[in-house]
Each structure stands twice: as C-alpha cells, then as structure tokens.
Amino acid sequence: MPGKSISDESTQKRPQARALRRVEAEVETALKTPIDRRGFLKRLGAAGATATAAVATGGCTTSWDTFFQKHYKEMTDEDKERVFARIEKEAEKRFGRRVTVSDPGPLDGVSFAFCISLSLCNGNRKCVHACVEENNQSRNPAIQYIKVVELDRGTLNLEKGTAYYEGDSVPAADKVYLPMQCNQCDNPPCVKACPVEATWKEKDGIVVIDYDWCIGCRYCMAACPYEARRFNYREPQVPRADINPNQGYLSNRVRPKGVVEKCHFCLHRTRNGH
Amino acid sequence: MRTYFQYWRDMLRCAFTGSNVYYAWIALLVLLTASGLAVYVIQLRVGLAVTNLTQQVSWGAYIANFTFLVGVAAAAVLLVVPTYVYHREDIREVVLIAELMAATAIVMCLLFVTVDLGRPERFIHFLPFLGRLNFPLSMLAWDVIVLTGYLLLNLHVPGYLLYQLYRGRQPAKAAYLPFVFLSIFWAISIHTVTAFLYGGFGGRPFWNTAIMAPRFLVSAFASGPAILILVFVAIDRFTDIEIRESIFKFLRRVISIALPLNFFLLGCELFKEFYTDSVHTASAEYLFFGLFGHGLLVPYIWSALAMSGAAIVIFSTERLYRDRRWLIAGSALCVLGVWIEKGMGLIIPGFIPTPTGDLVEYTPSAGEFLICLGIWAFGALIFTAMAKVALAIQHGRLRAQT
Structure with a gap:
C-alpha cells in the first residue's frame, strides 16, 4: 500500500488533531510491520496512551446531522439542498476551494452505453489519469477506476496478463491492451449484494452509490465480476489545486473515508450532455 | 420484578x-x-x-x-x-x-x-x-x-x-x-x-459451488463438538463438576463421522476443480500448489489437512481417545484444522487471482491480529x-x- 502521509489541511489548523495524526502515523507504521517485530508492543504502548487521550477529546468523524441523514431516494428537495450545502461547506473548509454539488437526474428516454475499440487502445493509460482528475479520486492512496491489462497478442487469459506494465513507450510489440472498469451491468450483482440499498441502478442504466449511506462492508466488491469497485481504506487525499469543483452528489464529490466508490459514468457531465 | x-x-x-x-x-x-x-x-x-x-x-x-x-x-x-x-x-x-x-x-x-x-x-x-x-x-x-x-x-x-x-x-x-x-x-x-x-456470485468461481452449505455444516459439526470437548474437559478439570463419560462419547462419535465426511466433500470439490482444469481452477491452484510463484497459503492448507487427518486417526483409535491428553490434542487439531481450512483457506483464495487476473497476496497485519485476538x-x-x-x-x- 503506497504512501504513509496522512496530513491534510483542515486538521493542520488544530493542534490537538495534529497530535492525534502524529500518533496515528506512528501507530500505523507499527501496525503495518510484521507481527514478530520486537519493538512493536513497546511503541504501541507509548502511542496508545496518547491516542486514547486524543480520541477521547478528538471527537467523532460523524456529526449528528450526517448520522441521521436520509437515503438519497428518500430526500426531499429541501433535504438535498441542505445536504449539498453541507458537503460544499466541508469541501471549502478542508480544501479551501469553492465547489458546487449538483444532482442531475436521469433523462427520459435516455439509456447510456459505451464502446471501446480494443484494436485502437494502445495502452497509454491517459484515460485512467483523465478519469482520476475528473472524478476527485484519492491520489494517496491512489484510487483508479480504470484498469488496463496488458496481454500477449492472441490470448485472453487475464491471469497471464498484467496491469503493472512499464516501459518507455506503448504499445509494446506483440501486446494487446484491455481496459476494464464498471460495465454498468444490466443485472448488477453488486446491487443485489448491498445489504442496505446504498447502491442501485438508475433508469438510464448507471449504477450509482450514495456515499453517505454506504456502510463499507465491501460485499459489493466481492460480488463484482469486473473488479470495478474501490474502497477508501483511509481519508482520500486530493491536492487542493487538483480539486474538480464541478461535483455531483452521486458521482465525483470527494468521497468520505470507509466507503466504496466506482465508475459513475461521469453522470455530472453525461446527463448534462457533455 | x-x-x-x-x-x-x-x-x-x-x-x-x-x-x-x-x-x-x-x-x-x-x-x-x-x-x-x-x-x-x-x-x-x-x-x-x-x-x-x-x-x-x-x-x-x-x-x-x-x-x-x-x-x-x-x-x-x-x-x-x-x-x-x-x-x-x-x-x-x-x-x-x-x-x-x-x-x-x-x-x-x-x-x-x-x-x-x-x-x-x-x-x-x-x-x-x-x-x-x-x-x-x-x-x-x-x-x-x-x-x-x-x-x-x-x-x-x-x-x-x-x-x-x-x-x-x-x-x-x-x-x-x-x-x-x-x-x-x-x-x-x-x-x-x-x-x-x-x-451466490459467479464473479468468484472458487466460492460459486453448490456444496458450500453442506461443507460448512459438516465442518461445523466437527469443529463445534471439538470445542465443546475442550470446554467440558476444562470444566471437569477446574471445577468440582464432573462431566459424564457418555457425553464425551457422544461428541467423539459425532466428530468421527463429521470429520471424514468433511474430507469427502473437500475431495468432491477438488475433483471438480482439478479434473475440469479450466481457468476457474486458478484459485484452487493458488491455495494448494501456488500460482505463478505465489504460494503464501500453501503451507497453511496442507498443515490444516494434516491436522484434520491426525484428528481423524485419534478419534477413531480407542487406545488414543480414551487418554485425556490425546483427546485434548485431537480436539485441538480438529478445531485448528477446520479454522484454517474454512477461514483463511476459503475466504482469501476467493480473491486470488482477482477477476482481472491480478495476483495480490494477503496476511493479516499486527493490528488485525490484535483486534481478532481481542474479540476471541x-x-x-x-x-x-x-x-x-x-x-x-x-x-x-x-x-x-x-
């Protein structure tokens, strides 16, 4: 898992939170080392006391208001207005950027589909990066929706391919490239799996997630046959300058920690005809 | 009130x-x-x-x-x-x-x-x-x-x-x-x-099997009584309450049927996997033999099978199971064997390799270990x-x- 830095701008302002972050970083380094490392318990003991004190005063990550927030489908227009305003305020506090959270609905008589020409894909992964930039995905740890698998020409055995290819240029000789992301299934197993209806298929075919409803059980990840879902194992980190301020509630707003996300077909663009 | x-x-x-x-x-x-x-x-x-x-x-x-x-x-x-x-x-x-x-x-x-x-x-x-x-x-x-x-x-x-x-x-x-x-x-x-x-999901072929529920029940009917034997031995040893031999006998019998049956069901599963030998066999191959040089779970699954096998021998040999120490050893082996087989040996390989052919191995972190230990x-x-x-x-x- 890359990256250990867990600083972010808002908490830097509060000394107590800063102390807590430091303890966390320390403990986490200790926790991630193999079990037989000798210094572990000692370090944990030292950090534990500080952490307990910090947590006791540091407070919850959830406010009362968000705790009882309704499911997206049950929100009235006023509810949405209030919730969106809160998310905008939080984003401004955390990133110092003004963002707008919108909620474009599915259009009548529109059903989305996408095509990829495998004979044209040369494996340069520009789409992966464009997607990350558009959708405010965490840069650290890196979360990407699209995975490009490099395969030997003439085979489709994915186990023998790799998504970690490197080199000076693409395409490599005798290789083909298979980009994979959410296919917005007609009969999505992830939607069946979710125990709390936090993910569903909209009438225009897009499978969406209410990030404020997801409990983070990751059962949808086990169910997905295309490995399209990602989990936020920690608070997503996006540099201030890289924030895309044009955000959708069900699409590219910065995700909370501990929830699942996935390709949402850029619905904040596609539903507006972009 | x-x-x-x-x-x-x-x-x-x-x-x-x-x-x-x-x-x-x-x-x-x-x-x-x-x-x-x-x-x-x-x-x-x-x-x-x-x-x-x-x-x-x-x-x-x-x-x-x-x-x-x-x-x-x-x-x-x-x-x-x-x-x-x-x-x-x-x-x-x-x-x-x-x-x-x-x-x-x-x-x-x-x-x-x-x-x-x-x-x-x-x-x-x-x-x-x-x-x-x-x-x-x-x-x-x-x-x-x-x-x-x-x-x-x-x-x-x-x-x-x-x-x-x-x-x-x-x-x-x-x-x-x-x-x-x-x-x-x-x-x-x-x-x-x-x-x-x-x-229930086709995306994880290793789990997508009809005998999952029977296997779960049969292995539970081996490990559950084994834990009960250990508990009863402890009650017998540390309190003045005596647990009757007939209860141990009953539990032993259940284990001596359930544990071999568990092996049989595992065998059926392995036949399906390896005789078919399709791309969907990759997870089973990873678990039992390792895949493309990755085989973190291989020693665990084989030691689990060895432990269950040893437990079967103990629970079907009168000279051994009559001895409290062997009875304790047999029960412990049975619990451990099933714990590895249906815990880590079933959940982890379901994710390896992933549907897109990625192969990432997993062992619990010290944090996970301590949280698990805390719950136990x-x-x-x-x-x-x-x-x-x-x-x-x-x-x-x-x-x-x-």
Whole structure:
C-alpha cells in the first residue's frame, strides 16, 4: 500500500488533531510491520496512551446531522439542498476551494452505453489519469477506476496478463491492451449484494452509490465480476489545486473515508450532455 | 420484578468471584480484550488502512473468523436435538453450556462483522424505519436477520430455564420448547445463509459451488463438538463438576463421522476443480500448489489437512481417545484444522487471482491480529462468565433468597 502521509489541511489548523495524526502515523507504521517485530508492543504502548487521550477529546468523524441523514431516494428537495450545502461547506473548509454539488437526474428516454475499440487502445493509460482528475479520486492512496491489462497478442487469459506494465513507450510489440472498469451491468450483482440499498441502478442504466449511506462492508466488491469497485481504506487525499469543483452528489464529490466508490459514468457531465 | 434484579445482581456477583486461578484467567482475558479495543479505536480513526486488506483482497482475517464462528454457533444444535427430541438426560445436564456457547459465538460473529465495516456508525441503516435493509435480495441482509434471531433464541432458552431454576420453579414448556424447536431449524439456516453469502456470485468461481452449505455444516459439526470437548474437559478439570463419560462419547462419535465426511466433500470439490482444469481452477491452484510463484497459503492448507487427518486417526483409535491428553490434542487439531481450512483457506483464495487476473497476496497485519485476538478474548470472557453462572444455578449453588 503506497504512501504513509496522512496530513491534510483542515486538521493542520488544530493542534490537538495534529497530535492525534502524529500518533496515528506512528501507530500505523507499527501496525503495518510484521507481527514478530520486537519493538512493536513497546511503541504501541507509548502511542496508545496518547491516542486514547486524543480520541477521547478528538471527537467523532460523524456529526449528528450526517448520522441521521436520509437515503438519497428518500430526500426531499429541501433535504438535498441542505445536504449539498453541507458537503460544499466541508469541501471549502478542508480544501479551501469553492465547489458546487449538483444532482442531475436521469433523462427520459435516455439509456447510456459505451464502446471501446480494443484494436485502437494502445495502452497509454491517459484515460485512467483523465478519469482520476475528473472524478476527485484519492491520489494517496491512489484510487483508479480504470484498469488496463496488458496481454500477449492472441490470448485472453487475464491471469497471464498484467496491469503493472512499464516501459518507455506503448504499445509494446506483440501486446494487446484491455481496459476494464464498471460495465454498468444490466443485472448488477453488486446491487443485489448491498445489504442496505446504498447502491442501485438508475433508469438510464448507471449504477450509482450514495456515499453517505454506504456502510463499507465491501460485499459489493466481492460480488463484482469486473473488479470495478474501490474502497477508501483511509481519508482520500486530493491536492487542493487538483480539486474538480464541478461535483455531483452521486458521482465525483470527494468521497468520505470507509466507503466504496466506482465508475459513475461521469453522470455530472453525461446527463448534462457533455 | 425485584427478584429479576436480584437475579442479575447474583449472577454478576457469581460471574466475577472465584479462585485465584479464575481471577488470573479473567484478568488475562480483560487485558487482551482491552488491547484489541485500543487497536480498534485506532482503526476507527485511521480507517481500515491499519489492516493489510487491499483493493484486490478486500476481506481477510475478520471475515474468516466470522465464517468459522457461525459454524461454532450452529453446532449447538448437536446437543439440542438429542436433549429435547430424544430426551437424553445425560446431555440435558450440559445442553445449556452448548446454547450459551452458541450465543457467545454469535456475539463474536457480530463483532467480527462490525470491525470489518468501514462505517460502523451507519449500522442504523440495517434497522427497520431508520434504514433500508435490502431484503430479500441481499444475502448479507439475510445473514444479519438469521444471526440476530439465533442470538435471541439462544439467549432466551437458557436465560428462561436458568431463571426458573434460580427461583426454584418448574419451567413452563410452552415458554421455551417452541423456541427450542425453532432454534434447531434456525441453526441450520445460519450456516446455510452464510454459505450462500459466498456461493451466490459467479464473479468468484472458487466460492460459486453448490456444496458450500453442506461443507460448512459438516465442518461445523466437527469443529463445534471439538470445542465443546475442550470446554467440558476444562470444566471437569477446574471445577468440582464432573462431566459424564457418555457425553464425551457422544461428541467423539459425532466428530468421527463429521470429520471424514468433511474430507469427502473437500475431495468432491477438488475433483471438480482439478479434473475440469479450466481457468476457474486458478484459485484452487493458488491455495494448494501456488500460482505463478505465489504460494503464501500453501503451507497453511496442507498443515490444516494434516491436522484434520491426525484428528481423524485419534478419534477413531480407542487406545488414543480414551487418554485425556490425546483427546485434548485431537480436539485441538480438529478445531485448528477446520479454522484454517474454512477461514483463511476459503475466504482469501476467493480473491486470488482477482477477476482481472491480478495476483495480490494477503496476511493479516499486527493490528488485525490484535483486534481478532481481542474479540476471541472477549468471547472467552463472556462465555466463562455465563457458563460459571449457569453451572452454579444448575447445581443449586445459586438460588433466590426467599
């Protein structure tokens, strides 16, 4: 898992939170080392006391208001207005950027589909990066929706391919490239799996997630046959300058920690005809 | 009502008084529970990044332990049926212990699921009115319902019987027998639903098998009685209560049937995997032989099979199982073997390789280890307390003062 830095701008302002972050970083380094490392318990003991004190005063990550927030489908227009305003305020506090959270609905008589020409894909992964930039995905740890698998020409055995290819240029000789992301299934197993209806298929075919409803059980990840879902194992980190301020509630707003996300077909663009 | 408060006061006093050995045992469990809790607090703050879980292997030690413990809970039915259906009076003496063990195992299951959640505070989304339970579509929604129901059943039946005994009254059959019979079917359902939880998806061919539920039940009927044997040996050894030989005999018999049967079902599974030899065999290949040079689980699965095999030998050799030490060894091997086989040996390979052919291995982090240990210690703690109270009431040492 890359990256250990867990600083972010808002908490830097509060000394107590800063102390807590430091303890966390320390403990986490200790926790991630193999079990037989000798210094572990000692370090944990030292950090534990500080952490307990910090947590006791540091407070919850959830406010009362968000705790009882309704499911997206049950929100009235006023509810949405209030919730969106809160998310905008939080984003401004955390990133110092003004963002707008919108909620474009599915259009009548529109059903989305996408095509990829495998004979044209040369494996340069520009789409992966464009997607990350558009959708405010965490840069650290890196979360990407699209995975490009490099395969030997003439085979489709994915186990023998790799998504970690490197080199000076693409395409490599005798290789083909298979980009994979959410296919917005007609009969999505992830939607069946979710125990709390936090993910569903909209009438225009897009499978969406209410990030404020997801409990983070990751059962949808086990169910997905295309490995399209990602989990936020920690608070997503996006540099201030890289924030895309044009955000959708069900699409590219910065995700909370501990929830699942996935390709949402850029619905904040596609539903507006972009 | 006053008696009821008195009942709780007496029970708590009984649960937390005892010999020095008892205090030391309780202190150890409290300490381990506290350390698990401390790490969990850190996990709450940092996120599940304190685990070694990845985008590829998104379930690990928590869910593996959960799966194993559902089986332990279901295994209580093995003593419930002979007691209430076949009226085995000797087993009736210990059936409450089995029911309390089931309740404990479910509490542990719920804890293991909770620590696996990214947003545990959103558990209210499961609840009626406040939440939106995806029932009947989601197998996880089913699991939450059956596990909670089984917990309530296994708290009600022993709770009611013990309260009546405490007050020196005859229990009313209508107040518990219907729940006992319901719990028999319910026990089968919890492990079946848990098997369907994994077996229901085509995207994970390793789990997508029809014999998952039978395998789960059969392996539970081996490991559950093995744990009970260990518990009964401990009661026999550390208290003045004697556990009858006939109860050990019954449990031994169950294991000597269930454990070989578990091997048979595993064999069927392996035949399907390796004779077919399709691309979907990759996970089984990873588990048993390693794949493309990665084989972290290979030594574990083979040692699990060796342990189960050794347990079969012990449980079918009279000279060995008559000896308490061998009986303990055989039971421990059986528990460990099944724990590895259906815990880590079943959950992890389901994610390796991933549907896109990615191969990322997984071992629990120290944080996960401590949280798991904490939950096991907490389970042992509440089970010790409940069993101690139950035995005291059953043997007439704890009675209402009238």
